[in-house]
Amino acid sequence: MPDQLPVVVVGAGIAGLTLSLCLARAGIQVTLLEKAERLREVGAGLQLSPNASSILIDLGLGPALDATGVRPEAVAIRDSASGEVVTRMPLGGVMMDRYGAPYIVIHRADLQATLRDAVMNEPRVTLHLGAEITSIRQFKDTVEVQATRGGKSSTYTGSVLVGADGVRSMVRQKVLAGGPAVYTGRTAWRATFQASDWHGALDLRKETGLWMGPRAHLVHYAIDAGREINLIAAVDDDWIEDDWDVPGSKLQIRDAFADWPAQVRELIDKPDIWRKWALCGAPSNTPWVRERAVLIGDAVHGMLPFVAQGGAMAIEDARVLASLLAAEDDRSIEERLSTFVSLRKPRTDKVMAMARRNGSIYHLDGLSAKARNMVMRLAGPERLLDALDWIYGWTPVES
Numbered sequence: 001m002p003d004q005l006p007v008v009v010v011g012a013g014i015a016g017l018t019l020s021l022c023l024a025r026a027g028i029q030v031t032l033l034e035k036a037e038r039l040r041e042v043g044a045g046l047q048l049s050p051n052a053s054s055i056l057i058d059l060g061l062g063p064a065l066d067a068t069g070v071r072p073e074a075v076a077i078r079d080s081a082s083g084e085v086v087t088r089m090p091l092g093g094v095m096m097d098r099y100g101a102p103y104i105v106i107h108r109a110d111l112q113a114t115l116r117d118a119v120m121n122e123p124r125v126t127l128h129l130g131a132e133i134t135s136i137r138q139f140k141d142t143v144e145v146q147a148t149r150g151g152k153s154s155t156y157t158g159s160v161l162v163g164a165d166g167v168r169s170m171v172r173q174k175v176l177a178g179g180p181a182v183y184t185g186r187t188a189w190r191a192t193f194q195a196s197d198w199h200g201a202l203d204l205r206k207e208t209g210l211w212m213g214p215r216a217h218l219v220h221y222a223i224d225a226g227r228e229i230n231l232i233a234a235v236d237d238d239w240i241e242d243d244w245d246v247p248g249s250k251l252q253i254r255d256a257f258a259d260w261p262a263q264v265r266e267l268i269d270k271p272d273i274w275r276k277w278a279l280c281g282a283p284s285n286t287p288w289v290r291e292r293a294v295l296i297g298d299a300v301h302g303m304l305p306f307v308a309q310g311g312a313m314a315i316e317d318a319r320v321l322a323s324l325l326a327a328e329d330d331r332s333i334e335e336r337l338s339t340f341v342s343l344r345k346p347r348t349d350k351v352m353a354m355a356r357r358n359g360s361i362y363h364l365d366g367l368s369a370k371a372r373n374m375v376m377r378l379a380g381p382e383r384l385l386d387a388l389d390w391i392y393g394w395t396p397v398e399s
């Protein structure tokens, strides 16, 4: 990179931590600013498809991921009307054979701790927790971020500013003149329970599950080395609370799934505590780059989680941006950032469109749902896998 100043990264979530690690490994100094006082996990589980797990494994995180993550054998896709399996797509060994990397399901806390520990071991990364950003200015060759920490104001100067501050990104709104997060009309209900408490017929440890039904779907998979089961219920809904992450009422979630098969109702009944999230996206016209400032992860392409790719795209962004910034050639920073956008935007746009489409397909009702099931049955697992090759089989382009 034609500059010796650090890269200033705002936000130590999946995107910011992965980017910091990739940059440090490439010999670049990083100042990582996080507003939270402590790095704590948000949410419950996360699915890591091979396009993302391969990057983390390349960073040396494979053993840590395997210690807490689970490699499910398959995903069983079921219909809520009959309760029957529509199709079963193999994951386990097939992912390794096809893409050379595993499909892993993991607790977010475990992924975040793995990334955080690796970042803390990098002397090139300086992490500042509890940093409230007060202003960001761009000059011809530098960026300057002012933040208060513990009542004291500090200035951080860098060569590039990366906004990795999530779907409600302040960098997007303040520096790139982008809009606020947009509510999608869907809520996600999230909960976990002890796997040992489950005595139902479904083998929750071995397979992940996707149940499709009218105006809702349910996803379940094992996390914490198989000790816990993670549930995500996505429901068409109007959001009326002021907050976007609130305790969910068990009565309300029971009600949403009242007409579903007994196995689903049993699952919904298991956890004591549910949380309810407003599913929001970044506005569609979000600019990615302005001079030396760039957005990555949910800050620029926050999306519906219906292809389980938001975190994966954040990890891919981090990998691509780091290798562009580290490349030993005479391109300017602005040229590198512009290449980053041309490499990433078409792909993330396509993934976002697929997530929206899946939302509609999963929530079909009546005859449309029957037609969907027939198409899925006829396609079979091989065709479903073929349709995902462009996502799971991605590898970074070095340029």
Ligand SMILES: Cc1cc2nc3c(=O)[nH]c(=O)nc-3n(C[C@H](O)[C@H](O)[C@H](O)COP(=O)(O)OP(=O)(O)OC[C@H]3O[C@@H](n4cnc5c(N)ncnc54)[C@H](O)[C@@H]3O)c2cc1C
Binding pocket: 010, 011, 012, 013, 014, 015, 016, 033, 034, 035, 036, 045, 046, 047, 048, 131, 132, 133, 164, 165, 166, 167, 168, 169, 170, 171, 188, 190, 232, 277, 279, 296, 297, 298, 299, 305, 308, 309, 310, 311, 312, 313, 314
């Ligand atoms: C229900 C649900 C299920 C999902 N399932 C999957 C899945 O299975 N697979 C998958 O790949 N993705 C999934 N996702 C998407 C995934 O969670 C996100 O895409 C991912 O967390 C985005 O990471 P990020 O680092 O961009 O943002 P975040 O994880 O939101 O991190 C942003 C960080 O920035 C910090 N921050 C915010 N503002 C500031 C500020 N002003 N100054 C400093 N720091 C700041 C925050 O505290 C946070 O630490 C799911 C999402 C939901 C809602």
